[in-house]
Amino acid sequence: MAEGHWSAKHLLGIAELEANDITSILDTAESFREVASRPIKKVPTLRGKTVLNVFFESSTRTRSSFEIAEKRMSADAINFSTSTSSLSKGESMLDTARNLEAMAPDVLVIRHPHPRVPHQLAGLIDSSIVNAGDGAHEHPTQALLDAFTIRRHKGTLEGLRVAIVGDIEHSRVVRSNVLLLRKMGASVVVAGPRTMMPRHAEALGAEVAYRVEDALEGADVVMMLRIQLERQGNSGSQLLLPSTDEYFHLFGLSAERLALAKDDAIVLHPGPMNRGVEITSEVADGARSVILEQVANGLAVRMAVLYLLAGVA
Amino acid sequence: MKEQDPVERGPVQRDPVELVRAAKAIDGFPSGSVLVRGGRVVDPTQSQLAPLQAQAAAQAQASEGAATLDAVCDVLIVDGVVEAVGTDLEAPEGAEILDATGKVVIPGLIDIHVHLREPGQEWKETVASGTRAAAAGGFTAVACMANTQPTNDCRSVTEHIVEEARRAACARVYPLGAISKGLAGRELAEFGDMAKAGAVAVSDDGKPVENAELMRRAFDYARHFDLPVVQHAQDMEVSGDGVMHEGEFSARLGVPSIPAIAEDLMVARDLLLLEETGGRYHVQHLSSGRSVELIKQAKERGLAVSCEVSPHHLLLTDEDVWKAGLDPNIKMNPPLRSAADRDALVAGLLDGTIDCIASDHAPHHPDEKQLDFSAAPFGIVGLETMVSLILDRFVRSGHIDLARFVELLSTVPAQLMGLPGGSLAPGSIGDVTLLDLECKITVDAGSFESLSRNTPFDGWTLAGAPAGTVVSGRII
Numbered sequence: 118m119a120e121g122h123w124s125a126k127h128l129l130g131i132a133e134l135e136a137n138d139i140t141s142i143l144d145t146a147e148s149f150r151e152v153a154s155r156p157i158k159k160v161p162t163l164r165g166k167t168v169l170n171v172f173f174e175s176s177t178r179t180r181s182s183f184e185i186a187e188k189r190m191s192a193d194a195i196n197f198s199t200s201t202s203s204l205s206k207g208e209s210m211l212d213t214a215r216n217l218e219a220m221a222p223d224v225l226v227i228r229h230p231h232p233r234v235p236h237q238l239a240g241l242i243d244s245s246i247v248n249a250g251d252g253a254h255e256h257p258t259q260a261l262l263d264a265f266t267i268r269r270h271k272g273t274l275e276g277l278r279v280a281i282v283g284d285i286e287h288s289r290v291v292r293s294n295v296l297l298l299r300k301m302g303a304s305v306v307v308a309g310p311r312t313m314m315p316r317h318a319e320a321l322g323a324e325v326a327y328r329v330e331d332a333l334e335g336a337d338v339v340m341m342l343r344i345q346l347e348r349q350g351n352s353g354s355q356l357l358l359p360s361t362d363e364y365f366h367l368f369g370l371s372a373e374r375l376a377l378a379k380d381d382a383i384v385l386h387p388g389p390m391n392r393g394v395e396i397t398s399e400v401a402d403g404a405r406s407v408i409l410e411q412v413a414n415g416l417a418v419r420m421a422v423l424y425l426l427a428g429v430a
Numbered sequence: 431m432k433e434q435d436p437v438e439r440g441p442v443q444r445d446p447v448e449l450v451r452a453a454k455a456i457d458g459f460p461s462g463s464v465l466v467r468g469g470r471v472v473d474p475t476q477s478q479l480a481p482l483q484a485q486a487a488a489q490a491q492a493s494e495g496a497a498t499l500d501a502v503c504d505v506l507i508v509d510g511v512v513e514a515v516g517t518d519l520e521a522p523e524g525a526e527i528l529d530a531t532g533k534v535v536i537p538g539l540i541d542i543h544v545h546l547r548e549p550g551q552e553w554k555e556t557v558a559s560g561t562r563a564a565a566a567g568g569f570t571a572v573a574c575m576a577n578t579q580p581t582n583d584c585r586s587v588t589e590h591i592v593e594e595a596r597r598a599a600c601a602r603v604y605p606l607g608a609i610s611k612g613l614a615g616r617e618l619a620e621f622g623d624m625a626k627a628g629a630v631a632v633s634d635d636g637k638p639v640e641n642a643e644l645m646r647r648a649f650d651y652a653r654h655f656d657l658p659v660v661q662h663a664q665d666m667e668v669s670g671d672g673v674m675h676e677g678e679f680s681a682r683l684g685v686p687s688i689p690a691i692a693e694d695l696m697v698a699r700d701l702l703l704l705e706e707t708g709g710r711y712h713v714q715h716l717s718s719g720r721s722v723e724l725i726k727q728a729k730e731r732g733l734a735v736s737c738e739v740s741p742h743h744l745l746l747t748d749e750d751v752w753k754a755g756l757d758p759n760i761k762m763n764p765p766l767r768s769a770a771d772r773d774a775l776v777a778g779l780l781d782g783t784i785d786c787i788a789s790d791h792a793p794h795h796p797d798e799k800q801l802d803f804s805a806a807p808f809g810i811v812g813l814e815t816m817v818s819l820i821l822d823r824f825v826r827s828g829h830i831d832l833a834r835f836v837e838l839l840s841t842v843p844a845q846l847m848g849l850p851g852g853s854l855a856p857g858s859i860g861d862v863t864l865l866d867l868e869c870k871i872t873v874d875a876g877s878f879e880s881l882s883r884n885t886p887f888d889g890w891t892l893a894g895a896p897a898g899t900v901v902s903g904r905i906i
């Protein structure tokens with residue numbers, strides 16, 4: 118196992134990491150990636166450790182990815198979701214914390230629809246906490262797996278131009294990615310309809326574009342976001358987007374548009390994809406797409422994070 | 431533009447002598463006398479140590495910008511009413527002596543925006559605990575909002591609050607009646623009946639009156655009773671499920687936001703309606719710089735509009751929400767806005783566009799504030815921090831003088847809501863606040879008289895504090 122230098126109690130967000138922490142996590146993930154190629158994909162690193170996956174918001178993908186990562190490391194992985202347990206998002210933070218702590222987990226993986234809930238729980242609880250997405254705030258393991266994927270193809274993150282296209286306002290993937298990529302010396306341009314852009318988008322630390330073509334021009338990496346019609350708040354999705362068809366015509370990633378990016382540009386998507394909405398099948402399944410690699414890399418990165426937080430050398 | 435009825439400009443026209451008599455009828459002033467001795471008396475409604483004169487004359491004088499009374503002297507209250515202000519006043523036989531040496535003596539402070547939560551949510555606050563908090567905070571009177579359970583939308587609830595206040599209160603309590611039945615925003619509540627029972631104004635606070643036609647009718651109908659129509663200005667469609675100001679920090683946090691224009695739209699709409707209907711319009715807890723501008727222009731056009739600002743909007747911004755890591759105790763509605771908005775509010779306070787300061791004291795039980803920021807209820811308590819905050823950050827810093835402080839927290843609030851008080855001129859109600867300008871305090875939410883502790887100011891060290899109150903000659 119590679120020795121990581123990142124040592125912290127929690128992974129709450131990219132905001133809390135320095136560039137060398139990020140490098141250390143990514144380096145550690147490289148050695149875990151190798152585990153996946155073995156015939157027996159299990160290592161004893163977290164034997165005897167209990168990891169609770171606590172999801173206050175449904176997410177099959179992220180939860181499964183964490184769960185597989187935990188099992189490959191021989192941890193006792195237990196899932197809690199609001200639908201299957203007494204946990205509720207209307208419960209006081211202290212009660213939530215006490216209930217979770219009563220199960221004496223070593224690590225809590227938390228997904229919550231509200232920003233900074235994992236951060237608040239971190240102040241109330243002894244276990245290590247991994248933020249698996251808090252509202253539209255952060256999703257650090259997603260940004261790390263994206264960075265890992267980019268680095269494998271480009272060798273480095275420094276100096277790259279990364280275009281992120283979609284619903285910028287409601288995306289935790291964007292916030293974590295912009296923070297990470299900027300810390301690693303990449304430049305980022307975010308693009309989307311004005312209705313899906315926060316009104317003070319410049320505060321995110323990225324260049325802002327309102328034409329997808331402007332964002333794609335000269336990009337080394339293109340990251341397309343899932344258009345989530347279900348996550349548009351009270352204002353109603355139809356206020357942000359008249360139709361998915363119109364979105365596709367204005368912002369969808371087609372082969373012709375991808376041609377604006379660099380010749381060796383790669384295409385990422387955090388999944389699950391809406392084919393024909395944010396991306397064509399031609400691009401999604403094409404040679405430049407690294408979307409399936411992201412899924413595999415997600416396991417390696419999550420194993421690395423769990424190892425660095427709770428593993429015994 | 432339609433000229434507004436001149437009678438409806440400026441303060442509510444109620445005879446001060448009549449107001450004192452009415453208060454006496456409700457509270458039954460104690461007989462006997464109190465001599466507040468040797469303090470520095472500051473009263474912008476009096477220019478000098480005058481012989482006995484009617485309060486009305488004194489108030490008229492004040493509005494002409496006469497020099498303020500600011501002198502070390504005594505205040506004598508007899509049978510609940512100010513008898514005399516002067517040097518070396520003789521204490522009548524059996525008078526209680528309140529030594530005010532080294533203290534500032536001012537007309538009793540009035541907070542026209544508090545939530546006492548009674549009836550219905552007594553775990554958050556009661557009339558008794560809320561007025562204990564008021565007294566501890568230097569207030570002799572509060573005006574309480576109608577979003578109780580049941581809503582104060584009819585005479586029986588108003589009477590209940592008035593009765594509870596008479597029985598248990600450490601400060602005067604003036605209920606506001608609801609504008610709409612059940613705050614549902616559909617039908618007008620019985621303004622006349624509630625006014626008879628003691629309601630001093632109408633408001634759906636906690637919610638805006640969204641329906642423009644209902645608001646138009648409320649302005650019309652309130653004129654029969656000369657009641658101010660008091661609005662929590664917020665366009666609910668624009669604010670959506672927002673929980674903090676829309677700006678740089680909400681963008682970075684990914685927090686659903688409440689744009690400042692949600693307030694501006696409602697203020698602008700109401701001002702257009704007011705111009706059409708006449709009546710009095712009071713905007714609560716102003717938070718947006720553009721709303722200050724709208725009100726300034728409306729005042730220049732001669733509309734009878736007034737507004738209040740809360741200490742937290744004068745002192746904090748959305749950056750503080752960010753720095754506090756989304757602590758639920760810094761969540762309120764309207765939200766803390768940008769530094770530019772904050773600066774515009776301060777400017778509006780200094781140039782007189784903003785009429786008064788009110789706390790929007792909104793108690794919530796600690797259990798309720800233990801939810802995460804998005805899920806926790808809006809609101810912070812303010813009665814026990816407001817005086818020290820304003821003294822330290824505005825008076826001590828030289829932005830406003832003590833006379834203006836008294837106007838902002840006593841004289842003008844009394845005028846806006848048509849309340850007795852706001853003056854120590856002989857004949858005025860015997861409500862007095864004492865201030866200690868020198869003492870340093872550290873805010874300790876744990877020791878609040880309020881049943882709730884939800885404040886972002888816990889641990890702040892401030893110079894200047896309230897040092898006691900007298901309510902109609904009763905030392906609290």
Ligand SMILES: [Zn+2]
Pocket residue numbers: 635636637662714715763764
């Ligand atoms: Zn309000």
